[in-house]
Amino acid sequence: MDNFVRTLYQERASLPSTVGVLLIESAEQxxxxxxxxxxxxxxxSTDKEPELLVKHYSYEGTKLALYSIYENKLREWLMAGSNRKIYDWLLNGKILFDRNDSLQQLIQDLNDFPFHERKLRIGLEFSKLIRRYADGKKLYEQKHYFDAYNHVIHSLHHLARLSLIEKGFHPEVTVWNQVKNLEPEIYKMYNELINSNEAIDKRLELLFLASEFYLHMRTxxxxxxxxxxLSRKSMWSIQEIIEEKELKLYSVDICVLLEYLVDKxxxxxxxxxxxxxxxxxxxxTTKNF
Structure with a gap:
């Protein structure tokens, strides 16, 4: 297997566009x-085309997946928090090749988790939390309890991830294991929602009451x-907000977030x-303009 892996990555390491190569083994993850x-x-890689190339290999009864990703696309994933596996790969993988220590620097930046990056990640998770909470509550009021339950489960995941980022941690694939130790009250809410013997409408009612408190505390x-x-100029149309480079990652959640902030x-x-x-x-417009 080692020789096979070496054959695959050495061919690509010789290319000037290759920034770094990592090996992630399932025995350790x-x-x-x-x-x-x-x-x-x-x-x-610094090659933009394609942004993501995936290949699957078999070798002596084992399976290997190769991902070649455009460096800027990887950074976009990291900033948006949209691919949790990437964090595990970067933080726990074995570096096989690293041009000019670029990969080591990227991993160091992840470990440091600078405040300006945390601020954006918190904003993105908060917007997703608001979207799920609002949709879940509307469905609850219409007595669509199972659909409301689905949205509430997702809203708790976003609350859990937000609370971890707030403390300077990257949410991992096993996010509830992290939350259990770092935010036991949120873990308790989640546990009671899924394990309680109460009727589903009663569970949701209690959850919405508790969620109001956590939303208020984190707004x-x-x-x-x-x-x-938004404080950078006097007023914004919705089109200007959607097109603003720093707000594009909010995507479809931006409108619900804006209305929530107006309401509050x-x-x-x-x-x-x-x-x-x-x-x-x-x-x-913002209050402080």
């Missing part, structure tokens, strides 16, 4: 982390990134008359 493969070879922190960006008094609405009679354009 959860099998879910490697998608049931025995090993994963992660190659980071300042969760909204700090978007408020900081963090943002104000400015109405400007349009060409149509009694029709107004709606703009968002």
């Amino acid at each position: 959860l099998l879910t982390t490697t998608d049931t493969f025995d090993s994963v070879l992660l190659i980071i 300042d922190l969760g909204s700090s990134h978007i408020i900081e960006v 008094g963090y943002l104000d609405i400015i109405l400007e008359e349009s060409k149509g009679k009694s029709i107004y354009h709606r703009y968002y």
